[in-house]
Amino acid sequence: MPRTSGKPTPSPALEVDGLSARYGEAQALREVTLHVAQGELVTLVGRNGAGKTTLLRCVMGLHRESSGSIRLNGREISGLAAHERARAGLGYVPDDRGIFATLAVEENLTLPPIVANTRWPLARIYETFPVLRERRAHAGTKLSGGEQQMLSIARALRTGAGVLLLDEPTEGLAPVLVQRVAAMLQEAKREGTTVLLVEQNLRFATTVADRHYLLAQGQIVEALANQEVIARESELLRHLGV
Amino acid sequence: MEYVALQLFNGLVNGAFYALLSLGLAVIFGVLRVVNFAHGALYMLGAFAAYLLLQDFGVGFWVALIVAPIGIGIAGMVLERLLIRRLYGLDPLYNFLLTFGLTLMIQDGVRLRYGLQGQPYPAPAELAGSVSAGLVAYPTYRLFVIAFSIVVCVAVWYVIERTRLGMIVRAATERPELTRALGINVDRWVTPVFGFGVALAALGGVLAAPMRNVSPLMGSELIIFAFAVVVIGGMGSIAGAVVAGFLVGVLASLAAIFNPALENVIAFALMAVVLLVRPAGLFGSLEARS
Ligand SMILES: Nc1ncnc2c1ncn2[C@@H]1O[C@H](COP(=O)(O)OP(=O)(O)OP(=O)(O)O)[C@@H](O)[C@H]1O
Ligand SMILES: [Mg+2]
Numbered sequence: 001m002p003r004t005s006g007k008p009t010p011s012p013a014l015e016v017d018g019l020s021a022r023y024g025e026a027q028a029l030r031e032v033t034l035h036v037a038q039g040e041l042v043t044l045v046g047r048n049g050a051g052k053t054t055l056l057r058c059v060m061g062l063h064r065e066s067s068g069s070i071r072l073n074g075r076e077i078s079g080l081a082a083h084e085r086a087r088a089g090l091g092y093v094p095d096d097r098g099i100f101a102t103l104a105v106e107e108n109l110t111l112p113p114i115v116a117n118t119r120w121p122l123a124r125i126y127e128t129f130p131v132l133r134e135r136r137a138h139a140g141t142k143l144s145g146g147e148q149q150m151l152s153i154a155r156a157l158r159t160g161a162g163v164l165l166l167d168e169p170t171e172g173l174a175p176v177l178v179q180r181v182a183a184m185l186q187e188a189k190r191e192g193t194t195v196l197l198v199e200q201n202l203r204f205a206t207t208v209a210d211r212h213y214l215l216a217q218g219q220i221v222e223a224l225a226n227q228e229v230i231a232r233e234s235e236l237l238r239h240l241g242v
Numbered sequence: 243m244e245y246v247a248l249q250l251f252n253g254l255v256n257g258a259f260y261a262l263l264s265l266g267l268a269v270i271f272g273v274l275r276v277v278n279f280a281h282g283a284l285y286m287l288g289a290f291a292a293y294l295l296l297q298d299f300g301v302g303f304w305v306a307l308i309v310a311p312i313g314i315g316i317a318g319m320v321l322e323r324l325l326i327r328r329l330y331g332l333d334p335l336y337n338f339l340l341t342f343g344l345t346l347m348i349q350d351g352v353r354l355r356y357g358l359q360g361q362p363y364p365a366p367a368e369l370a371g372s373v374s375a376g377l378v379a380y381p382t383y384r385l386f387v388i389a390f391s392i393v394v395c396v397a398v399w400y401v402i403e404r405t406r407l408g409m410i411v412r413a414a415t416e417r418p419e420l421t422r423a424l425g426i427n428v429d430r431w432v433t434p435v436f437g438f439g440v441a442l443a444a445l446g447g448v449l450a451a452p453m454r455n456v457s458p459l460m461g462s463e464l465i466i467f468a469f470a471v472v473v474i475g476g477m478g479s480i481a482g483a484v485v486a487g488f489l490v491g492v493l494a495s496l497a498a499i500f501n502p503a504l505e506n507v508i509a510f511a512l513m514a515v516v517l518l519v520r521p522a523g524l525f526g527s528l529e530a531r532s
Contacts, residue, residue: 060423086425098420102412111413112424159425 011074013038013163013194014059019068021051021058021218028054029066029218036163041185041195043205046215047241052198053095055215056165059196060092061085072163087115091161095168095198097152099140106136109155118160119191125154128184146177153184163194170204182208202237206230214239247377249495255384255453257491258391262446263468264475264483265398266439272415272478273428273435276326277334279341281443282465283348286458287314288447290352293363293456303366303452310448311441318440319433326436345462353458360455387449394445395484402480411435415478470509474516476523486524 012035021029028051036042044052057063059070061082070078077085086092091112100108109122109132126133129150135143143151149169156164166185170178178201185195185208199205205212206229214222214236229236263281270278291310295301301309321344329336365383372379402408413421414428422428447461454460471490475482490509497504516523 062419062423081427082419082422083425083427086423092423094420094423098417098424100413100416100420102416103409107409111409111421111426113426115425155424 011071012036013040013073014196015069015071015074016055016059017069017071019055019058019066019070021054021063021066023065027218029058032068032215032218032220034213034220034223036194036196039189039192039194040211041189041197041209043197043199043209043212044215045199045202045205045212045236045240047239050215051218052215053167054218056092056094056167056196056198059085059165060090086112086159086161089115089160089162091156091159091164093152093156093164093166093169095171097145097148099143099148099151101139101141103140104137105132105140105143105151108140108151109158112155112159114159116160116162118158120154120157120160122158125158129154146173146180149173149177149181150184153181157184157188157193161193163196164188165196167198168200169197170199170201178204200240202229202233202240244377246496246499247375248380249499250492251375251378251380251384251388253492253495254388254488255491256495257488258388259446259450259464259487260468260471260491261395261484261487262391262442262449263464264471264487265395265480266442267468267472268475268478268480268483269398269402269411269442270436270439271472272480273411273418274322274326274330274432275334275418276329276337276436277341277469278436278439279338279465280321280344280348281341281440281468282461282463283345284314284318284440284461285443285447285450285464286352286456286461287317287348288444289363289451289454289456289460290356290447291444292448292451293361296363303364303448306451307445307448311444314444314447315437315441319437321440322433322436327432349458349462356458358458360457360460363451363456365452383452387453390449391446394442398442399480399484407431467509470513473513474509474524476526479523479525482523482525 014036016032016034019029019032020027032055044055046052054063058066061080068078069076072088072090075088077088080088103111109125131147132151132154140148140151153166153169169181173181182204189195197209206226209226211226212224212229213220214224263285267278267281270276288310291314292303292306295306295309325340326337329340369383369386372381373385375385402411410426410431413426414431418428450460467490471486472483474490475486490512493512494505494508497508520526
């Protein structure tokens with residue numbers, strides 16, 4: 001997909017339309033419709049069990065019991081297998097970080113194939129995170145939680161994927177590491193990467209994002225501008241049950 | 243003392259077969275999540291292929307050592323495509339029934355044609371006789387079996403641990419779904435991996451032909467031990483299968499020095515202990531289970 005520069009973007013980088021998902025009898029997502037424009041960073045907030053992870057898994061093609069339309073740069077991808085979606089330009093950072101214990105740190109980084117021109121070759125990743133270079137021959141899960149999170153994000157950036165899906169990347173991280181994740185996302189955004197970010201931490205969400213969707217019981221209940229979230233912070237925090 | 247040395251070698255020979263069979267089982271289980279009960283029958287087919295190549299075509303051991311595993315590996319790939327593939331995602335019980343049924347069909351098919359009686363197969367002339375190995379003289383062919391299977395195990399280990407293909411196999415073994423989400427077409431590797439595991443079983447069969455009578459039931463006892471070895475090493479663990487294979491072989495032979503009845507018991511005693519103490523197997527804890 002050629003990047004449209006200058007001209008108004010004809011279609012958003014990611015469009016989800018009427019997406020529903022279930023686990024057997026239980027409905028997890030109900031007619032979810034949202035979009036993320038090219039180069040935009042959008043967060044998806046919602047309390048535990050709202051369906052955020054399920055939504056990302058549906059977009060990634062990891063959840064079978066789902067229906068609805070998913071378009072990536074205007075191309076319908078809901079019929080594609082997960083690996084084809086990744087190759088079409090979706091990068092995924094799962095909620096458990098998804099680091100392989102049986103793969104060394106460097107193997108964890110190089111497992112996903114490069115899908116587009118990447119701004120994050122191995123050399124730059126190692127320059128940015130020297131610890132990953134030092135530990136490159138160690139098992140991926142020997143890294144600390146924070147280092148694993150950096151590894152997971154770096155792995156997604158390295159593929160050159162145009163759209164990143166991140167599931168709570170700051171969960172359980174020390175404040176200094178949360179700042180590093182923020183810096184990384186802002187850098188990726190400057191470089192034109194589109195991001196859909198699941199986030200419970202509203203402070204973090206408002207520092208990095210352009211806009212927000214509020215998900216409750218499997219439905220998008222509000223689309224919020226950054227200023228709105230800041231203005232209504234305490235009310236939203238109560239809603240999120242934080 | 244000589245007897246101990248002798249039993250040690252015997253144990254290594256048995257261990258070599260356990261290792262080759264459980265290595266194939268482990269690779270197949272890792273990527274396909276299929277417990278291949280037909281593995282012993284495919285091992286037997288390897289031995290029979292060597293026998294038939296010699297009887298009907300005058301093709302000797304060395305060529306059979308290469309041709310038989312390739313041919314039976316390809317047959318295994320066809321099997322995966324036609325039958326095993328249909329059962330992915332269903333209760334593992336169906337796969338048990340299928341591969342167990344295949345075992346019976348393969349065994350009885352061979353029995354119909356050649357009967358139950360074992361057929362002799364000569365060791366290659368180059369490896370006839372015995373050599374003095376330390377304290378004892380030991381058959382050259384058996385020493386070759388030990389050395390050759392170690393080379394095969396190391397080669398497989400190298401491919402799994404040091405190549406990109408091996409990296410994909412490890413990733414798909416540990417977390418198949420995540421591996422897909424990262425852009426790897428795991429399904430593309432399923433058929434070749436099954437064929438490869440089957441080829442290892444057939445290779446074991448060819449190696450066994452000059453040592454054991456080639457008969458339809460030769461794999462049925464061995465496979466039970468191979469399963470115990472896979473459990474001891476940790477389901478799906480490559481290094482575990484190899485180490486546990488040789489370990490069980492040697493321990494069983496050494497135990498037989500004290501009481502011959504112990505030889506067949508030791509694998510299962512070890513399995514019980516491992517299941518109690520380390521349920522994931524000796525090498526299993528390193529690998530997250532999905
Ligand atoms: N494997 C599963 N089987 C059955 N129900 C599930 C499964 N996974 C999630 N659910 C249910 O689907 C709903 C949405 O779950 P999901 O994990 O998508 O929520 P979430 O917003 O990511 O929550 P959290 O903030 O805790 O990560 C929940 O009600 C959950 O109980
Ligand atoms: Mg979640």
